[in-house]
Amino acid sequence: MQVFRQATPDDAPAIARLVDEAYSPYIPRIGRKPAPMLDDYRQVVAEADVFVCARDGEVAGVLVLRLQGPVVLLENIAVAPAFKGRGIGKALLAFCEDYARARRLEAIELYTNQLMTENIALYTKLGYRETHRATEDGFARVFMRKGVVGPA
Template identity: 65%
Template sequence: MLATLRRANPADADTIAVLVAEACSPYIPRIGRKPGPMLDDYGQVVRDELVFVALQGERIVGVLVLRHEGRELLLVNVAVLPACKGQGIGRLLMDACEAQARTAGCEAIRLYTHERMTENIAIYQKLGYRETHRATQDGFARVFMRKLLG
């Protein structure tokens, strides 16, 4: 089933939190603690950030959290339900991120991920993101990446 996108609303917050927990919990053993997105208050996130959900029918199967920072768009979080991986939902969300950045006149998209989430780093590289640096932030060993928009 093809997924569609819409802006998240406050009623989605609990479902988004469950989705993020399902998507991120496999990384806990690898990084030794809950990944940063699992620590967020999604009621607050939906109020404060630009949040989109991917739907299959009425079911939320993916989430995209964005923040405008000057001339750049920060991709704060992208997550897909594990049961729905491989269906193009992640790509739909990443394409929506880029479209949002272009519509807003941004010159680049930035993101970060944990250095042990190597498969995510590889995906972002395939999508044109380049590593800018590595640093520890909020106790997490992060890889920072950026994609220039032409």
């Protein structure tokens, strides 16, 4: 059974492990650890709206959201490799859209590394549009946005 819930400080170690497992394959491609691998998840859980997808008692996915005025920044989304291909990523994105609609926000914004081309293709397929590209903290990023219309 799959359950979405707000993360607690006790989830931080499991979230950090999940993020390391999910993003490690990108290290050779981008030449360094992706930004989400550098975060302190105890701090992230304390400062952001962090949700986990728990499946059979394990943290199978994570979603990090930050409200920024009329939009929500989807700062991180990751699925544990052991749970890939089971629809958890799409369910997390749908949860994010519900979150935005419930708060009557204008849009969801996100960014991904420009070398994570499969992520860009997925977000585009799901209705996100590229707004710009920029280098931040040494990472070449693609910024995207999806409008959110109507109540949840």
